[in-house]
Amino acid sequence: MFRPNKMAHIDKPTLVWLRDDLRLADNPALSAGAKAGAPLVVVYILDAMSEGIRPLGGAARWWLNGSLDALARNLAARGQKLVLRHGPAVDVLLDLATEIEVGRVFWNRRYGGGARAVDAAIKTALKDRDVAVESFQANLLCEPWTVRTQAGDPFRVYTPFWKACRQHFPPRPPLPVPASMPPSVDGLRSDALADWRLLPEKPDWAGGLRASWTPGEAGAAARLRTFLTERLPDYAAHRDEPAADVSSRLSPHLRFGEISPFQLWHGVSPEALGETAKIGQANIDKFLSEIGWREFSWHLLFHQPDLATRNFQPRFDAFPWPAVNQPALVAWQQGRTGIPIVDAGMRELWQTGFMHNRVRMIVASFLVKNLLVDWRIGEAWFWDTLVDADAANNPASWQWVAGSGADAAPYFRVFNPVLQGEKFDADGAYVRTHVPELAGLLAKQWIHAPWKSGGVAGYPDPIVDLGATRERALRAFAQMREDGADFSSGFSED
DNA sequence: AACCGGTTTGT
């Protein structure tokens, strides 16, 4: 009959905890909170302390500041507020739950090892207090535990993984922005965003980021519109050309959850594009397969939580990385290696917080194979400087290039940055954009190898010989293969 | 999601 324990939470506030899902549209946790018929508290927690949660890099901190600012404004326009708190998420969340006598807590799932441990601990503690907790699928099209080989193992190869993932399609349609949201709880304390000091101070190095990006849900939607109308029609043919400007540039928006993969999947569906768009299926499939690589990376991280520190293929544990050549590493970071396309990429990264995907592979191959620098060191630099680095894609991609990863480039695949430049930046437009020393100084036949024409004043000679370092890398990797008795590879037992 | 050196093929 009358069941006070079950009814008790109805009027108690609902807490929606936002993390990497800083959007109002297609946000299942927020939509559930809006419908719960109780006061709604929306919180974001800056957690730089919990074990296994990687502190944000500098570029990501800049982005987060803009994204939270945009989110707070969007909420305010709908009569809601964003509560900001900082500290270890378990403590902060449980304190807030007590403070507002919370009835229910909703969030969208995370998939990193440390993040899942935090969420599980909070869920247990809340349930012990008789608080209802519900989590939602919002940030991946395929929950990692639902995609298995016929033998029941996680996939180690991309193509069959994506095929299996696609068996679940079509994904659910995106949810609309909640039509209305109940008001928050009066008098709740919130940190001031500015006090988090997410923005660089002196020096203010973020000018190039401000010029390149608009963090926030509206910026993400604008990028998607531009992509669908201006870039997707040429995507398959030109996505590997860094000067072509056909990539979506949605990665940082996806990273912070300002747009969801569900919105993207449906955004490129024939129904959404309309019959007049005449965008070939090859373009759509190519774009979706990039979404697939994102899914695959999170799938890998789910099954190997220490993907950022441990080789996916254990035989790489025996690889004898030499002591780091510090001047060479700095030259790479600063874009002064004397290899034009490498320097162009590294300077694009430093300037804009982004690098074209093809160029990421080239600069990573150069660091790992030509300079023989441990992939973790490159991964850490990208983590600090990219606006889109996340806990899964960044390490998975570095391991892919190094050859230690899942479905990775074989160890003997050493990119030749001159040939890559000639193939994918044939007229040198990308190099000229980012390496001003080389702009206008050279006929295009030397733009990717200026030393062959006697060099260019003000631009360094190559710091290494590409042919000799290639041979050195092939010898080192071959040696590892001979030495390694353990050819097993892949996921830890879990 | 390569590269390289050597060989064969095609005009």
Added chain:
DNA sequence: CAAACCGGT
């Protein structure tokens, strides 16, 4: 003589 092809790394 350049492009295509091939096998090995």
